[in-house]
């Protein structure tokens with residue numbers, strides 16, 4: 404199968420870095436989930452993903468497949484031209500951007516609109532952090548938090564939660580009284596605080612429940628980080644099976660739960676959830692393009708062991724540099740084609756069915772889910 408003509412809806416990615424910030428960023432740093440300097444400087448260049456990426460980027464930019472040659476070439480091109488090449492060659496039609504990652508270091512949504520259609524994904528914990536710093540008492544804070552998301556701003560197509568990173572996917576039910584006490588404690592500790600990284604579990608869980616009620620009211624999808632990520636998260640608490648109480652809750656039945664990153668390495672759990680809960684959707688961003696070729700194939704196959712193809716969506720989870728958008732697009736199509744061809748060969752699908760499924764996964768499922 405050749406899927407290169409199907410233009411992609413990338414349902415989860417992040418903004419590119421402002422050039423002055425990118426200038427201080429070692430190139431391999433965006434090709435690893437690690438941030439320890441020893442990982443970045445001594446190991447990130449030695450993954451199958453990085454070696455393969457240099458080959459692919461060298462071909463795309465028409466230069467030697469080697470880090471210094473690529474750096475010189477992208478310097479020559481400049482960010483605008485480089486981005487144009489990456490987004491056009493990847494045939495990417497739209498990106499749903501979570502602009503809550505390093506908000507001070509990134510280019511605004513509007514900058515990306517010169518290349519692709521952009522929709523916004525609102526990161527709940529970042530909003531909460533901003534408002535905690537701006538307010539003195541819990542009642543004011545909560546009112547402002549709810550005002551900001553109800554109704555959701557017009558450009559927002561989904562909420563996103565990184566509760567997985569902060570305190571894990573086992574979400575408790577928390578009373579307003581307890582949340583209020585935790586807010587007060589937090590404010591006392593902050594005293595002269597200019598910045599805040601919210602890690603208070605009762606407060607995070609309480610706010611997530613609030614946001615889910617609003618998402619239910621509007622039928623708005625909520626994207627959840629699940630599975631692997633940088634070492635800020637405890638992978639043991641990143642298994643989407645922990646979401647069961649929320650998925651069983653009738654009041655959230657109208658909320659599409661989008662489990663990001665194939666929940667790697669919990670692909671089978673994620674596929675199972677999508678097969679039994681109507682409101683659960685999946686994507687395979689980050690797993691594609693970060694894993695080895697064999698890992699990307701296993702990931703997609705394991706998701707599809709149980710998951711209906713109507714539940715699966717393409718994304719890149721690309722961030723900071725445009726090359727990641729291109730690499731994910733290239734390999735996302737390639738791996739999907741391989742897996743669908745296997746299904747044709749084993750007579751699970753006809754060629755026509757496989758074609759329809761490819762379009763669904765690469766674009767139509769996202770277009771239908773995010774109105």
Ligand SMILES: [Zn+2]
Pocket residue numbers: 415416417501720
């Ligand atoms: Zn992401």
